[in-house]
Amino acid sequence: MRVLVLEYVTAGGMRRETLPPSLAAEAALIRDAMLADLAALPAPPDILTTCDERLPLAGAIRVGLDTSAWVLWRQLADEADVIWPVAPETGGILADLVRMLAASGKPVLASTPEAILIATSKLETARRLALAGVPHIPTYPLGEAPDIPGARITKPDDGAGCDATFLWPAGVPATPEATEGIVIQPYVAGEAASLCVLVQAGEARLLTVNRQHIVVQDGRLSLSGLTVGAWADDGQLAGLTRQVVAACPGLDGFIGIDIILTEAEPVVVEINPRLTTAYAGLGRALGLNPATLLATFAAGAAGASRPAVTVELALT
Numbered sequence: 001m002r003v004l005v006l007e008y009v010t011a012g013g014m015r016r017e018t019l020p021p022s023l024a025a026e027a028a029l030i031r032d033a034m035l036a037d038l039a040a041l042p043a044p045p046d047i048l049t050t051c052d053e054r055l056p057l058a059g060a061i062r063v064g065l066d067t068s069a070w071v072l073w074r075q076l077a078d079e080a081d082v083i084w085p086v087a088p089e090t091g092g093i094l095a096d097l098v099r100m101l102a103a104s105g106k107p108v109l110a111s112t113p114e115a116i117l118i119a120t121s122k123l124e125t126a127r128r129l130a131l132a133g134v135p136h137i138p139t140y141p142l143g144e145a146p147d148i149p150g151a152r153i154t155k156p157d158d159g160a161g162c163d164a165t166f167l168w169p170a171g172v173p174a175t176p177e178a179t180e181g182i183v184i185q186p187y188v189a190g191e192a193a194s195l196c197v198l199v200q201a202g203e204a205r206l207l208t209v210n211r212q213h214i215v216v217q218d219g220r221l222s223l224s225g226l227t228v229g230a231w232a233d234d235g236q237l238a239g240l241t242r243q244v245v246a247a248c249p250g251l252d253g254f255i256g257i258d259i260i261l262t263e264a265e266p267v268v269v270e271i272n273p274r275l276t277t278a279y280a281g282l283g284r285a286l287g288l289n290p291a292t293l294l295a296t297f298a299a300g301a302a303g304a305s306r307p308a309v310t311v312e313l314a315l316t
Helices: 009-013 021-039 069-079 090-102 113-120 122-131 236-247 279-286
Strands: 002-007 046-048 050-052 061-063 082-086 152-156 166-168 182-186 191-200 203-217 220-231 253-261 266-272 311-314
Touching: 002 009, 002 021, 002 069, 002 090, 009 021, 009 050, 009 061, 009 069, 021 046, 021 082, 021 279, 050 069, 061 069, 069 090, 082 090, 090 113, 113 122, 113 266, 122 182, 122 236, 122 266, 166 220, 191 220, 191 236, 203 236, 203 279, 220 279, 236 253, 236 266, 279 311
Parallel strands: 002 046, 002 082, 050 061
Antiparallel strands: 152 166, 152 182, 191 203, 191 253, 203 220, 220 311, 253 266
16 A cells, blocks of 8 residues: 655645744654554555655655645655645645545545635634534624624634634734734633544544643734643543534544633634644554554554553644
């Protein structure tokens, strides 16, 4: 079996852009975990991958300024038996990448472009969750929001993680520098958490509940780290996971769901329609190789387990 592994940032997707060191490090963390898990399979596949020439990787085809990463990836897709991509969903990048790779006719381990586009939009995600009766944070276009008492959060409708996310205290007008494409939400107090979820054939399996270490500096939110496997679940979060996946048909493979654990109930913040940074600690947190949970790589993996532990991932 030949597997094409594409982690967008490290694989050359940003070769013509400035590459922030923190982004490159986080992306490499994800890529290296994917490659290590594939190498640890009972029958390791042959790996095809590329790398930004600024981030050399042994065995990878280098992408330079004179190379079109997308053209190269499409060519490599024809040589692969299975394709495992990861990319930011912002700007339609992940949806476009999955659509292009699927044109090869090879299996792509990813959510459908339609599901990705739903999850990319905070407004559309909130609308879908509301229709399904899933507890979530109300979300409005910045210029069309009702009066929201108390603290508020602004962020891009099309954004990922804490990108351009700001906290506005009660009584302070929400005045982000950019206003187009910005949404506003009431601030919800509680523990910031994320769920690592595996979706296969429409069935959702909660894998770990992770603590998100959120830092607020000058009103701006950032993620400084994760504790993978921080909490056990009594079944409530597994039920919430199934509700979310049912509300967004087409989610598939490893995905993430960001939530707030409030005193009353867990509340959904957003859906990440792709493998997330927490994957880098997932294997140790589960005590097994997470790649073996994918039906594509499950053969011969029974019984390969080790003690589960809580895993700290520092991102800054």
